[in-house]
Amino acid sequence: MLSTQTNKTGHLSFKKNHRLLNSKNYKTVFDGVEYKQGNGYFTFLSRKNQLRRSRLGIVVAKKHIPSAVNRNKIKRAIRESFRHHRVSAYNNSYEVNTDDCLIEQERLKMFFDTVVLVKAKANLLSNIELKEELKKQWMKLTKKQN
DSSP states (O other), X not given: OOOOOOSSTTTTOOOGGGBOOSHHHHHHHHHTOXXXXXXXXXXXXXXXXXXXXXXXXXXXXXXXOOOHHHHHHHHHHXXXXXXXXXXHTTTTSSSOOHHHHHHHHHHHTOXXXXXXXXXXXXXXXXXXXXXXXXXXXXXXXXHHHO
């Protein structure tokens, strides 16, 4: 049996404090959007926060993605891309270098609340295309934020 544990535990986790949890958190982002990035599949809305961590909110309308299986697949892909993006955003690559990136975030005090709105066309993407599209959108958003 393979072990998924590493020496640096918790860096790629998606704990409660990395989520936008209630409508007040979402409303803050919607009302004060500082950075917007979108395409035919997703719209990313982002604003700086005063917390010492970036947080993510996901909106997948049942009207746009009728199948619960597909909605959950898309949400899992977004959460995974956020975890990887969170630690690689300041490394100009998509490779995970947790210590350097987290230290750089701390130094710059660059933490954001981001809401990802999923559009109906996202349902047409394969898993690989979904991952690549999310990667591109995070990179574009990061360039705008810096």
